[in-house]
Amino acid sequence: EVQLVESGGVVVQPGGSLRLSCAASGFTFDDYTMHWVRQAPGKGLEWVSLVNWDGSRTYYADSVKGRFTISRDNSKNSLFLQMNSLRTEDTALYYCAKDLLRYGGSSFDYWGQGTLVTVSS
Amino acid sequence: QPVLTQPPSSSASPGESARLTCTLPSDISVGRYYIHWYQQKPGSPPRYLLNYYSDSDKGQGSGVPSRFSGSKDASANTGILVISGLQSEDEADYYCMIWPKNGYVVFGGGTKLTVL
Numbered sequence: 001e002v003q004l005v006e007s008g009g010v011v012v013q014p015g016g017s018l019r020l021s022c023a024a025s026g027f028t029f030d031d032y033t034m035h036w037v038r039q040a041p042g043k044g045l046e047w048v049s050l051v052n053w054d055g056s057r058t059y060y061a062d063s064v065k066g067r068f069t070i071s072r073d074n075s076k077n078s079l080f081l082q083m084n085s086l087r088t089e090d091t092a093l094y095y096c097a098k099d100l101l102r103y104g105g106s107s108f109d110y111w112g113q114g115t116l117v118t119v120s121s
Numbered sequence: 122q123p124v125l126t127q128p129p130s131s132s133a134s135p136g137e138s139a140r141l142t143c144t145l146p147s148d149i150s151v152g153r154y155y156i157h158w159y160q161q162k163p164g165s166p167p168r169y170l171l172n173y174y175s176d177s178d179k180g181q182g183s184g185v186p187s188r189f190s191g192s193k194d195a196s197a198n199t200g201i202l203v204i205s206g207l208q209s210e211d212e213a214d215y216y217c218m219i220w221p222k223n224g225y226v227v228f229g230g231g232t233k234l235t236v237l
Contacts, residue, residue, distance in 0.1 A: 035226070037167075045159075045167065045216050047226035059224030095166055100180075105220055107157040109182060111166040 002026040002110045004096045009115030016086050020115055022079040022096030030054065030074035033104035036081050038092035039114070048094070049081065053102045064090075086119045093117075125217055125229035132235040137207050143200040143217030143229050151193050156200030157218040158191060160211075161231075167216065173200065204234075212236045 008020040020036070036048040049060045049070040058070050069082040079096055093114040100106035126144040133139040143158075145151050155174045159167040169182040173191025181187070188205040200219075204211055217229040 037228075044214075044231040045161075045218075045228040047218075047228060050224065050226070057224070061225075097167075105223070106155070107169050107172045107180065107182075107218075108159075108167075109169045111168070113166055 002098065004098065004110055004112035006094060006096050006112045006115035009094060009117045011118045011120060012086055013121050014086060014088055014119055016119070018083045018086065018117060020081040020083065020094055020117070022112060024077045024079065024096075024098070027098070027110075029072075029077040031102055033099035033101060034072060034079045035097045035099060035108060036070060036079075037095045037097050037108070037111075038090075038117075039095070040089075040092040043092075046092070050099070050104055051079070052104060083117070086117075088119050091117060091119045125219065125227055127215075127217060127229040127232045129230070130233045130235065132237055133207050134237045135207050135209060139204045139207055139211070139234055141202040141204070141215050141232050141234065142194075142197075143202070145198045145200070145219070147198065149221060150195075151198045151200055152195055154200075154219045154221070156191060156193070158189075158200075158202045159216045159218065161214045161216065162212075170202070170215075207236055209236050 003025045005023045033052050035050045051058050051070045067085045071080045095114045096112040097108035098110040100109045155172045157172045158170040161167045171181045173179045190203045192201045214231045216231045
């Protein structure tokens with residue numbers, strides 16, 4: 001059974017930093033592109049970032065480019081999101097999601113339960 | 122970046138069909154893209170339903186009933202999710218998604234489907 005378990009969400013002040021983690025199991029982690037998607041309270045889904053299967057390629061939404069860094073540790077079946085210079089508009093539930101394909105470009109077939117990040121003074 | 126337009130709400134009665142739309146901006150053609158669809162119920166993460174490029178190139182999520190299907194209307198530049206034989210459990214938010222370019226993903230704003 002595929003499982004994605006996010007952690008690391010807390011309340012942080014504007015300008016602060018945070019590192020989210022996603023522990024993956026039930027599939028061959030290093031065979032797939034992975035994503036972070038967020039959802040602000042009461043709002044829709046917003047794609048945040050992706051990393052390809054071996055970590056050599058990363059992409060970001062314009063809203064987080066230069067502030068967030070995605071990475072993965074295939075030896076530990078883990079995905080990460082380093083979030084710096086946090087803003088109140090980054091407040092959201094952050095989901096880890098698995099791509100259908102090794103190189104990305106397809107659907108997100110499995111999602112975690114999410115971890116809540118609140119940016120507030 | 123492109124904006125995918127979904128009606129904020131839709132409704133239909135049990136047993137009927139619901140047709141949820143996802144309209145692409147006029148400068149990009151729906152015929153060039155896979156349309157990916159997700160269902161989200163309150164308090165739960167999104168669930169992958171299906172993707173659709175053409176009748177001969179499409180995919181269904183694991184365990185997703187065949188009464189969920191995709192299509193396109195090229196004249197309206199729109200991707201369509203059809204849910205036939207509506208059930209009360211289908212009441213949820215539905216999101217479409219595309220990859221407008223390599224390394225970039227866009228979601229629609231979502232449609233809240235009410236089963237009357």
